[in-house]
Amino acid sequence: MKSLFAVKGNIIYTKELGKFEVCEQGYIVVEDDEIIGVFSELEEKYKEIEVIDYGDNLLIPGFVDLHVHAPQYPNIGLGLDKELMPWLETYTFPEESKYKDITYAEKVYSRFVHDLWKHGTTRAVVFGTIHKEATKRLMDLFAEAGLGAYVGKVNMDRNSPEFLCEETQNSIDDTLEIVKEYKDKYELVKPIITPRFVPSCTPELMEELGKIAKEYNVPVQSHLSENFGEICFVKELHPDAPFYGSIYDMYGLFGDTPTIMAHCVLCSEDEVNLIAEKGVFIAHNPNSNCNLASGIAPIRRLLARGIHIGLGSDVSGGHTLSMAHACVITSQVSNIKWIQSDRIDKPLSTADAFYLATKGGGAFFGKVGSFEPGYKFDCLVIDDSCLPHFKPLTVMERLQKYLYTGDDRNIKARYVNGKLVNEPKVIA
């Protein structure tokens, strides 16, 4: 028998870029994991169903974090005084080497999953490390917590410190093992092929990863055109490649299965064309792009090309898991980009940024990130009563105030895939 229930509150979400849908004191009717619809009054046929009344609270879609590195969580807020390549060598690689220790991994990863939950992220696309066991454990922890995730064992077999460099064949074997074991293990947690980025993967490795992705129909994630130094290094390594993204594409890692490329700050026109043509998603990580002095991605222009875009926290290049904060800085840097572009690239409004943080990134998970019929019911209950209010505000204004000035304290409940998700356990 199917479960049928409704949640009641001040409903706000985005069907399309830049436009909020609002239903004050409305009902979201949910059947099992899916939304039947949003209604201002309950129809006769729903009169008997359970209604969970959240009073004056806001009901918004759960946040989707399209790019985050779980093993970098211990470095959050640290070492943000370098550009990408030296930052990787100085701070990130040494930390990532620790995850051969499953006890350490469990300790960090359980807190990481807990804190994603805390900040209202209901779905995430996650980098692990090269370590097979730790990555499996991370997937288990997501599943135990009830959050949705794609989790990737990272592949690195060149230009990496010895303590973090794989034998090519091991890298392939371990990836294959995880794909086979976890492809159908969980409903909400799935593997994703994760070559770290071109500099750290041999062509041989990339070729095999592309084959695995295709054979098992597994999605792909990596980094693309993030930072000036990185792009120069890729050019040195692949002088004949027309552009960075073409290298992934050559090996079947650029949209042959669903693909996310993180950053895309400095893409050439040809690269943008290929992204658009192959339906590749872009994960926009403005905090990280500012912290590591990468620049401002031209999101408005990329959106105009019809490219799928979501937001990423990119911890620990980014310094917070809060996707509300990601919305704010998305708008902020878009304002600076607007000036830089001689006022051509229109700023991103709160509604634009919110769309990217919910439905934009949610599209990678299927029907996720909106309250439209047929969408998975991922929902946050926002209690903004403790934020300073001195005058009546519209629901839209209340959402804006929460995004700009609220924090995890305002999130009263989280639903993922139709289920209320309680606080996950942290393993000490």
Added chain:
Amino acid sequence: MKSLFAVKGNIIYTKELGKFEVCEQGYIVVEDDEIIGVFSELEEKYKEIEVIDYGDNLLIPGFVDLHVHAPQYPNIGLGLDKELMPWLETYTFPEESKYKDITYAEKVYSRFVHDLWKHGTTRAVVFGTIHKEATKRLMDLFAEAGLGAYVGKVNMDRNSPEFLCEETQNSIDDTLEIVKEYKDKYELVKPIITPRFVPSCTPELMEELGKIAKEYNVPVQSHLSENFGEICFVKELHPDAPFYGSIYDMYGLFGDTPTIMAHCVLCSEDEVNLIAEKGVFIAHNPNSNCNLASGIAPIRRLLARGIHIGLGSDVSGGHTLSMAHACVITSQVSNIKWIQSDRIDKPLSTADAFYLATKGGGAFFGKVGSFEPGYKFDCLVIDDSCLPHFKPLTVMERLQKYLYTGDDRNIKARYVNGKLVNEPKVIA
């Protein structure tokens, strides 16, 4: 009899730009309101004094907010989708008109002062509104709370909506009344002459304000070269003025007494020269400058000119009172500026930003914002134990992690001018 005591903990502060001073498990010895010194061991002569032991907590100077608009607090996090001039007209001016109602003013201002306290701001330079009584009440509330502040009654007698435009003589009279009444009323709370900005003040008004500043030796604050549209308007109004700042200067409002100019995003070379020559302070407001699409102030270049710079939250152009957050975005936009300047204007490190948020702005208050001997004892006790820690961190790293990932929950105690300051009352 003088009071003599010490606080013990992990002490960290900045004497100079870009360099942290650290004393682990050290003592700050305080006599009345002033710091005697920082010691790693207590000398024999201090063996008998009271020691308040904060254990493993961090001890940092209190934050100084060099630019904030108290009456805009109800708008915090709202309406950040416009540039300065339309933002003022649509959101800000209508809100500011409400402060003729002293009950409303008291309600907002008591919460505003409370929330400054909550976020660890121990000294602030504040814009009120044109309203005399509300501005006086704001000064009283600061004094009752035990925080340090310069508070300005705003002057506006042209180009302002009818409901927020003063008669010139009234504006002068009210300013003079406040200056006389409050100049020596409180030790930590003082009046400051506050022409809103050139567009809203007639030359006659500015001339009289300059005279009051000089006669009573009162400091001055205003806005300067914040936004493209604003600067164009000033040029229209004063076609003969060589540059925006020269208009303030002509009327004795540009460094003849201690002066803060907020923003300075788009200053011409001549304007920068005059700022440097006349010792004018700049309040750098990166959140607001991003939110209102003003741009990125060239802080590195201004610092190289020896100009005094502090940070401002600029609520509600800025969306948070947190000066920790102001530090973060100061570094972030400086990274973007570094790219924009063809990598000439070096990024601002955490130590640079922290200096600006403490000693940089503190200098406007005298010896404030550092733990050097002779400085006023303004101090925050930071308990970072609930932030995720997975490895031993240095005191410097712990401060960085608090700034980037902490919030008001981490502030365990606040001292201002030698006194522990408890939670201020909010008037409902």
